[in-house]
Amino acid sequence: MKSLHLPPWLQATPFALVFALFLVLPLLLVATVSFWQATDYELIPAFTVKNYVDVFNGCANTEELCVTLKTYLSTLKFCVLVWAITLLLGFLVAYFLAFHVQSTSMQTLLFVLCTVPFWTSNVIRMISWVPLLGRNGLVNQGLLGLGVVDSPVEWLLFSDFSVVLAFVHLYTMFMIVPIFNSMKRIDPALIEASRDSGATGWQTVWNVVVPLCRTGIVIGSIFVVTIVMGDFVTIGVMGGQQIASVGKVIQVQTSYLQFPMAAANAVILLATTLMMVWALTRVVDLRREL
């Protein structure tokens, strides 16, 4: 099957080189630097575990949670909330598109309709909530006008609520696409068979559709979990720079040039995220299904 004179390894070399230079090498460096010392202006390649000790400083205390654990709990809380909401919403939207929309062209049209906003800047989509949720925003104007509340609701913007809302707004697409793909691969005969055997609609969904699209569910979940775990932009902008997250800690430390500390935090973040991804892939054998 020769399509070019070039041997395949040569064709793949530039591609592989990019990942070697800009992914593998940097990650190795992060791991190395996390064991280095530093002064205010330079890195000192001398082995130390002080950075890791500092990250968990005070975590042995059982009375009160240390800063690191609090930050991780806050990040995890967003992770779980966003995951649950995007999964439910993504599943419903994908189910509607895959099973209730009859014609393929209509399916494609509605699908594209959902994907278009994905191609505009995340920051734009975030700040587009400000005129809606702000103190003088549309929602508050509406609520005041209807007499539901006497004074503007404050928790709508720069709060946990607005952060979760923005995440759902930005990343539900990452759930819809893989789940929709899995659903499209389900043989309609299986669903018919389920109905013929006397299953109710719910039983069919729960016992046939959900198990058969678990690959899509897992892929979507991996995307959402890894994005939320490492995020600092959404939580920063939508939380009014007041809410802590692991990504934000790393970003702040690098801006103060505390690279070894930032690297230690990055290693812990990476380990945590990989464990979550690993747990998710236990549900399904991705290697076999891709």
Add this chain to the structure above:
Amino acid sequence: MSASRRPPAFYGLAAVFALFVLFLYGPMFVIFVLSLQGPEGGLTFPMRGFSFHWFGKLWEGMGVVDIAAAFRRSVALGAVVMVLTVLLSLGAGLAFRRRLNGAGALFYTSVASLIMPSIVVSLGIGLQFRLVDTGLQALLTQWGLDGLLEGYGTAMGLYTSALGAHLTWTLPFGLLIMLAVFNRFNPAYEEAARDLGATPWQGFRHVVLPLVAPSLVGVGMFGFTLSWDEIARTSQAIGDVNTLPLELQGLTSTVTTPAIYALGTVTTLVSFVVMGATWALVTWLGRKR
């Protein structure tokens, strides 16, 4: 689920879908409308007049930030990322069709890149270039090249560290698309070309390339728009100058005029123009075939 009689679930799900679309587009539409505020208008409703005033303000620049320069940088970087994403993904896609040692490792590395927390990648690339700087400065000192040393700032930049950071984000998408394309590719066409006496290059140039061209255009669009909107991976790896999304992120906490909505409208329009052009090109390529 017959077309003649819709089950009750249809209406419930259709309502969910409609609300979801409203949820996706509603806020974006609001900032589009608000960017057309009159000169007296603020960040919220009601509208005080209608004008292109804030687009003018945007054109003049916002405070210390040179929006036009950031815009040009983002477009230029996006274009380079686009070209490289197309070429490198095509090369890897072709390589994956044949026996390739380490194909599995390469595939999983690019998937890992896709799900890696961006801040970690960004930090790593930033560190890498800092160490390169330190190393180069040490070398220059050792060789006594003080003239060069004085002029040297950093190896970090738009077309070094930032370009690499962007490629780790766009290439996995490119590879996945190419794999999907070549999975459905019928090798019989190539065999036919070979039987007719085509050299491998001719077979590639006149058979394979035209067949995958629409997908390559799609890969290019992915590359450009992903780069155009990228923040997290560039944040620690950009060096002295910022791309438009990074400037924009900085502006969110300081700018309190509708000019920021005007900027939002402009960048959204650029994304739409790129998508429209892509769609037109794909249709044109399809019809030509």
